[in-house]
Amino acid sequence: AYQERLVLTRELRDAVAAKELTLFYQPVINLQSGRIDGVEALLRWEHSEFGRIPPDQWIPLAEEVGIIHQVTRWVLDRVCRDASGLRARYGDHIAISVNISAKDLAHPLFHEQARAILRRHHLLPRNIILEITETAMMTDPELAQHTIEILSDMGFRIALDDFGSGHSSLGTPALFRLDELKIDRSFLHNVLDYPARQKILKAALELGTALDLDVVVEGVEEEAIAVWLQQFPGLQGQGYYWGQPARASLESTGAPLPSHASDH
Numbered sequence: 001a002y003q004e005r006l007v008l009t010r011e012l013r014d015a016v017a018a019k020e021l022t023l024f025y026q027p028v029i030n031l032q033s034g035r036i037d038g039v040e041a042l043l044r045w046e047h048s049e050f051g052r053i054p055p056d057q058w059i060p061l062a063e064e065v066g067i068i069h070q071v072t073r074w075v076l077d078r079v080c081r082d083a084s085g086l087r088a089r090y091g092d093h094i095a096i097s098v099n100i101s102a103k104d105l106a107h108p109l110f111h112e113q114a115r116a117i118l119r120r121h122h123l124l125p126r127n128i129i130l131e132i133t134e135t136a137m138m139t140d141p142e143l144a145q146h147t148i149e150i151l152s153d154m155g156f157r158i159a160l161d162d163f164g165s166g167h168s169s170l171g172t173p174a175l176f177r178l179d180e181l182k183i184d185r186s187f188l189h190n191v192l193d194y195p196a197r198q199k200i201l202k203a204a205l206e207l208g209t210a211l212d213l214d215v216v217v218e219g220v221e222e223e224a225i226a227v228w229l230q231q232f233p234g235l236q237g238q239g240y241y242w243g244q245p246a247r248a249s250l251e252s253t254g255a256p257l258p259s260h261a262s263d264h
Helices: 002-017 055-064 068-090 102-106 110-120 134-139 141-154 195-210 223-229
Strands: 021-030 036-047 051-053 095-099 128-133 157-163 180-183 214-218 236-238
Touching (some): 002 055, 036 055, 036 236, 068 110, 128 141, 134 157
Parallel strands (some): 095 128, 128 157
Antiparallel strands (some): 036 051
16 A cells, blocks of 8 residues: 555665564575575565565665665675574585675675675675576666676676566576576476476576576475476475575474475
8 A cells, every 4th residue: 555655665764774674594405315505595574563574565665765785785794694503504515595686786886895794704705696686687787797797706606586587588698697597486387287388497497507507496385396396407496395484593484394305
């Protein structure tokens, strides 16, 4: 509602300053071995009046009012603080994914600020995957290419997020220096029931392989789909099938990771 939007806009700045935001982490699973290869940091805002507000409702507001960059810096700092606990839980090998926006890519000091945050916590850029949606990359492709190259040269790994959602172009992954392709959850809709949908998903996976990218399929929620995806070598999966996202402090938001997702 319009009134709710006004309230959220006013209170968003206070929420960031008061650290009312919380990070949860969702594992990324190697589909063949069951090993947890990484985690994605998911940002949550628990509002005192409206309860949990979905990110797609307030992240655009943060971009509109000009504080998304402040939010991203907070997330990076929090992730770095949580890193030791996450490694203790899942293994030293894990990478931690952080979502960044078009506003971050356009910020002239973002790469320096990101590197400074990691240095303060004695972490290396290669431990962090920066996830960027295709929409964000294509807002200003030349600027995005430039910023991504700088971040990549620093050692950050770059992922194209939500590939296949909205108006995607098959050529987009080839435009940028990427390390990972994240296939949007929409590819899994009825995938076991329709051979044509299976062919489309396979084509997306083959694109990632042809570009020598790590490939993650998002939105895996059923055992049958997880098993079916095991036929693709090296493929990773992410979704509620392996459990609800959890805090770094091990306070789970739902069922714990089942035994078929190895802790190491």
